[in-house]
Amino acid sequence: MRKSVRNLLVVAAMLACCSVLSGCLSHWFVDSSTRLQVENRTEYTIYGIDIVSEDGTEFRPWILDTIPPGTRSRVYEEDWVGTFRVRVNWTHEDTSFVELDFEGGSQYLVISIDDDGQALFEFK
């Protein structure tokens, strides 16, 4: 009986340690925000990148810089981790929408135009 109580206490203490540390531990390998930098490899000027709601009625600005062709933006950190709809405002066409998966942490997005004139979004 005494041994089983002792075992139970050891298990309880281990669980308590794990639980107290759980938040800290996950931060070592999971990012809860995305630090995004965008490079513009098109010949058009990008003047802002937003996240738009799926029904198109709401938006949140993310990249606030104007990015001339061949340059890159500053780094902006936001809490977007997951799958979201990105809107690119530029002089190419009115706007471009693309659904992108942000894994969190430092992410470098390259925007280019392919041979068919379609916008390409790649994380590098």
Next chain:
Amino acid sequence: MRFSRSLKIALLSIPLAVAPALADAVDVETVASGGFWMRDNQLHDIGDLLLFGTGSFFDIGFNYTPLPTQIPLRSAFGEHEGFATRHHVGFLSSYPVKENRYLNALVWFERSGWDSEDYFFFPQYSDFGLVRSVTTWGLGYTDVKRGYSVAAGMQHQNVEFVGDVFPAENDSLLYSWANLRYGRISAQVQFHRTDFRLLRLSFDLEDRAVFGGASSGIRTYLPNIDATLYKRRLDGSDEDFIRVNWEQNLYGQRLYAEVTYDFPDDGFHSAALKFYPDPSRFFAFEVTCLRRRVMADNWDDLMLGWAVEMPILRVGYNAANEYDHLFHAKGTWILEFHFNLESLNDMLFAKNGRQAIELETTQIKRKNTPNKPAETTPLTGAAEGSSGTASKTITAKGIRYEKSGQTSNTQGGK
């Protein structure tokens, strides 16, 4: 021992392996309305415990979802990775004031929500997080002889943080509650200021050995029924409904069926078949069937799930309890580390246990111990049977003095 260890490792590794593939997101609306069910759940637990009101109870637990892809949040913008969390602790204590009359004190606390990082004490409060807590406390008076108990208290809901994507919430809500029991019939009410919010009538007719009833026989097959009238407003209009819950012993207080039904409109909510290997309810195996309603898509379906409950760990997959109390989380294994214990007189049992657990007592026999019972040992050191002044003796249950050798050694245990 080795088998049980590998079983534990296997149990813990499976959710890690399958969780990302099967994860389903929880909606912003269900996280936002979580406080309603949290308050109701606490009052329901308290009502169950005040059925006896002479013992004590302790309950602690937290849900553990190790991966941020396990329970993502679905907002208008898409799917956010993060963690749904739920921690709770509950405590009831009884103090005898006179013979057969007890005072009760109780505190229930639960903190839950969704955040981009998991936490135990300090959340990150990300832009899309919501963290709230509910504290329920109360005082009660129980008269065992007359068979009634009265309890009342307050319920505080505090919103610590509401992210951008959630509807604006009142950051502090104060409720009052009262519980009146006569025999096996209880009534419970809840008010928000002077607004009536909830009325629950419970008929716990099943005989329970822990309350001095029978442990077998026809009276243990009587049903436990509770009906709750919820008064709430949805989208600005009154959405009152009555939820009826029927718990029925099917076989020897080990196999139970439970059905929950909503009146007048919504109909069937959930059903469960629960098997308790021991009526003390430290272990449980559940199979549940829950009707999901997704109003936006105007469809509903039946979701089958199961759960295994052990002391310290509960594992559930699509189980009704997890769905109802963890923001409709489904499609993933949900672990809950928990511990609960009720004590009544000399009996120990788990939450809502029907019979006390049988504790094993091991008697250790020492070498060179005279083979006769020696419950009472003179403290004066005089040899047994010697005449003289009456020696003082102590008769203590649970303490055993054992003699060693021929000399009368009174140092217990040496």
